[in-house]
Amino acid sequence: MTTRDTGTEQLIKDTAKQVFFKEGRLHATTQDIADAAGVNRTLVNYYFRSRDELIRQVYEEGMDDMDNRLSQIMESDIPFREKIESFIDVFMADSMEYPYQETFLITEMNTNSNLHNKPDMNLKVENFSAQIQKEIDEGRLPKMDPIHFAMNMFSLMIYPLIMRPLYKQLYKLTNEQFTKLMLERKDITCKMLFGKQ
Amino acid sequence: MTTRDTGTEQLIKDTAKQVFFKEGRLHATTQDIADAAGVNRTLVNYYFRSRDELIRQVYEEGMDDMDNRLSQIMESDIPFREKIESFIDVFMADSMEYPYQETFLITEMNTNSNLHNKPDMNLKVENFSAQIQKEIDEGRLPKMDPIHFAMNMFSLMIYPLIMRPLYKQLYKLTNEQFTKLMLERKDITCKMLFGKQ
């Protein structure tokens, strides 16, 4: 079967990511996704066979994406702090687009538990920890388990975006105000991490 | 109808909170919840009329709980830093029990959008911001929008707990190791917030 590539398969997958990662509608049905994509629901089955398979692919690609974003910290050979600054810049821009990507992944992990971990991610994480440890040893970061640095960084970047509906309500913020705050956070997060206050 | 109170209604609601807030199984069905509670599924309808009503009550009480926890920051009249230290201590203990409470609330907000905000929470938040602003004015905190202090605090406390399945996998952690790290974070979070590194 020489696929004719009408872009529909990709459209459905991309729309599913919009719904799950961007809008955070984690209970969305195939009908919801088809509607959002403006296509007949049957096409979900035509291209993906089942809902589960669509979810599986979205999950898989979400994980791959995380993996790729992690790689970014490794490859460049610039000083640690600059590397982190640049990482925060890129990662936060992505997260502002898709705040619920990690939440989706975790929710799937919590409901399925038949998750296959990508072994090369462990290596990257170890590598990252080693980089942090080096900074600690050379006195540029306070003494602590390197995992805390990573946790701090991801927490400060992602969590406010997840809680957006709540913050908007509690602090009576417009979309513009919220976006402005998130952009400010790039700097704030960096300063928090390196203790330069 | 003089209720006989067999504790079943409360059991179902508590179990729902266990499933949603503790296990993070956000797609759980009424059957899942009934099974977890060890009761006949029909009792969910007997006591709550519909699934939606059970969810509504869990949502409502989850919000009330957040409200109460926020109040805690207001009432005591001890110095700001001590207040925050004590708050982190209590809040993190709660969050370790129910990591997905806020995630559940947000997911519901994202799917329903017919949320009625509790107006008195706005007041508490304003009060909290004023307290932070005072610290800033008196030079005990760096200059920034007080909302960032709140965002930093909640992010550092909650997000690592949400991501637990991922961190456990990436860093090859046992439950005990993870718990130990989370307890360490009480201190780390506090130091991050006040810049004492």
Added chain:
DNA sequence: TCATTGTTTGACAAAAATGTTAAACATTTA
């Protein structure tokens, strides 16, 4: 004890979500 009434259960019904199929449609290519 026996009637009353609230609770629990299982069988059934309804609704919602997902999956299948055949026919209509569109594109390619011979």
Added chain:
DNA sequence: TAAATGTTTAACATTTTTGTCAAACAATGA
């Protein structure tokens, strides 16, 4: 153009989830 083949659609079927009801059960009180 016409056959071949991939794509889309609507009708239908199946499965899953939710909701209803009457009968069984258990506790209370006259």
